[in-house]
Amino acid sequence: MPHSLRATYDRAFLDVQEDILRLGKMVDEAITRALESLQKRDQVLAQQVIDDDDQINALRYRIEESCLALIATQQPAASDLRAVMATMSIVVDLERMADHASGIAKTVILMGDEPLLKPLIDVPRMSNLAKEMLAAILDAYVKRDAKLAREIADRDDEMDQLYRAVFDELVEIMADKPGSVERATFLMWCAHNLERIGDRVTNIAERVVFITTGDLQELNP
Amino acid sequence: MTEMQISNKYSVHDVDFYYGEFKALSEISMEIIEREVTALIGPSGCGKSTFLRCLNRMNDTIAHTRMEGKILLDGEDIYEEDMDVVDLRQRVGMVFQKPNPFPQSIFDNVAFGPRVLGLTKSRAELEATVEKSLQRAAIWDEVKDGLHESALDLSLGEQQRLCIARVIAVEPDVILMDEPTSALDPIATLEIEVLVRQLKEQYTIVIVTHNMQQAARVSDKTGLFWLGELVEFGETNLIFTRPKEERTEAYVTGRVG
Numbered sequence: 001m002p003h004s005l006r007a008t009y010d011r012a013f014l015d016v017q018e019d020i021l022r023l024g025k026m027v028d029e030a031i032t033r034a035l036e037s038l039q040k041r042d043q044v045l046a047q048q049v050i051d052d053d054d055q056i057n058a059l060r061y062r063i064e065e066s067c068l069a070l071i072a073t074q075q076p077a078a079s080d081l082r083a084v085m086a087t088m089s090i091v092v093d094l095e096r097m098a099d100h101a102s103g104i105a106k107t108v109i110l111m112g113d114e115p116l117l118k119p120l121i122d123v124p125r126m127s128n129l130a131k132e133m134l135a136a137i138l139d140a141y142v143k144r145d146a147k148l149a150r151e152i153a154d155r156d157d158e159m160d161q162l163y164r165a166v167f168d169e170l171v172e173i174m175a176d177k178p179g180s181v182e183r184a185t186f187l188m189w190c191a192h193n194l195e196r197i198g199d200r201v202t203n204i205a206e207r208v209v210f211i212t213t214g215d216l217q218e219l220n221p
Numbered sequence: 222m223t224e225m226q227i228s229n230k231y232s233v234h235d236v237d238f239y240y241g242e243f244k245a246l247s248e249i250s251m252e253i254i255e256r257e258v259t260a261l262i263g264p265s266g267c268g269k270s271t272f273l274r275c276l277n278r279m280n281d282t283i284a285h286t287r288m289e290g291k292i293l294l295d296g297e298d299i300y301e302e303d304m305d306v307v308d309l310r311q312r313v314g315m316v317f318q319k320p321n322p323f324p325q326s327i328f329d330n331v332a333f334g335p336r337v338l339g340l341t342k343s344r345a346e347l348e349a350t351v352e353k354s355l356q357r358a359a360i361w362d363e364v365k366d367g368l369h370e371s372a373l374d375l376s377l378g379e380q381q382r383l384c385i386a387r388v389i390a391v392e393p394d395v396i397l398m399d400e401p402t403s404a405l406d407p408i409a410t411l412e413i414e415v416l417v418r419q420l421k422e423q424y425t426i427v428i429v430t431h432n433m434q435q436a437a438r439v440s441d442k443t444g445l446f447w448l449g450e451l452v453e454f455g456e457t458n459l460i461f462t463r464p465k466e467e468r469t470e471a472y473v474t475g476r477v478g
Contacts, residue, residue: 006475006476009475078474079463
């Protein structure tokens with residue numbers, strides 16, 4: 001009986017949570033397709049990633065509106081309130097991740113038909129890591145698992161190492177062959193966008209910790 | 222005075238309260254800070270009103286009740302034998318759930334306390350006290366042209382503010398409010414809430430409320446009562462954003478109670 005008192009609220013928040021998972025899936029797909037467009041040099045696919053970003057933005061705003069309505073009509077408190085506030089922050093990070101995927105797609109279009117400077121090795125690794133971290137952090141969000149969230153935030157170190165490796169390698173190539181600077185820079189942008197996705201996952205991890213514990217703190221200062 | 226001085230108005234130590242054999246309060250301890258609003262929340266029948274009535278010995282009037290523990294008001298034990306209860310209730314006024322104006326004029330309602338206690342020496346002084354009290358209770362503008370009309374003709378919200386003016390007229394330090402808005406519509410409720418925020422500039426206020434959002438809006442500190450225990454007591458902001466106790470979490474999120 002006591003649990004039915006807030007059944008309406010619980011249902012409404014579950015709907016929001018479902019939307020967050022849907023948004024997460026769309027972001028995951030945007031990352032996958034952006035990488036594919038880079039690997040295959042497929043400008044049509046790249047343009048699709050850019051165009052589809054509108055849908056992601058629309059869902060983001062819808063989730064924010066749902067959160068506003070929850071606050072206005074249900075007056076959540078304590079962990080309920082923290083979950084709504086965290087969700088409003090998480091939705092922004094997810095939407096920005098999609099912007100980073102779009103950033104890669106835009107670079108693909110800028111690259112035109114120029115051949116790749118070098119075979120892609122670490123960049124796909126970064127992309128896979130980003131997707132794994134994204135899936136895992138959404139799992140931690142749904143489970144409200146602060147421990148898991150902290151573990152996922154720790155994996156951002158792997159991402160930073162990969163980025164560093166790509167960076168060093170590209171700088172070396174640029175120093176050797178000044179004619180390669182433009183093409184090297186394009187790849188650097190792609191790697192940078194993926195590295196930023198890792199940072200966004202860390203932001204989400206911080207919010208999951210906040211929901212569970214009430215502590216607001218940076219996880220990878 | 223340039224520095225804010227924080228001092229305890231009430232110090233409550235290990236208060237138990239019994240209705241006959243039934244233990245209604247168990248080991249309540251808390252500090253109530255001067256010129257703060259302290260809200261008491263909790264499910265019905267969990268002791269918050271009983272506790273409120275301990276603060277000005279209103280329970281003395283109920284037969285077969287017993288209190289143990291200590292309640293200090295400005296450092297003075299209010300349950301000491303030589304405590305003057307009339308004097309205590311002047312220092313600690315009370316506002317009830319349903320507005321209870323006397324069937325008299327607005328003026329006479331507010332003048333009642335000062336007249337009985339002989340607080341004013343002249344008609345002019347009494348008139349000044351009545352005006353000041355009505356102003357502090359934020360109802361002066363509405364009633365100043367009809368002070369000699371019946372208080373019963375006022376709206377419920379106005380009646381409640383009149384009752385607050387009546388309390389203020391005897392110059393208390395503390396105002397206890399027992400669900401003061403539960404009989405009022407939402408606008409009248411907000412008016413009382415605004416008033417509570419204003420009154421805390423001069424008075425220490427303890428308010429029992431069933432409306433959790435009201436506690437969140439008006440109070441500095443909130444205490445959750447549960448089956449006669451004080452489960453958690455602390456800064457209102459913290460109680461409503463990150464309570465420490467599971468029972469508080471369950472209550473403020475509406476999952477029990």
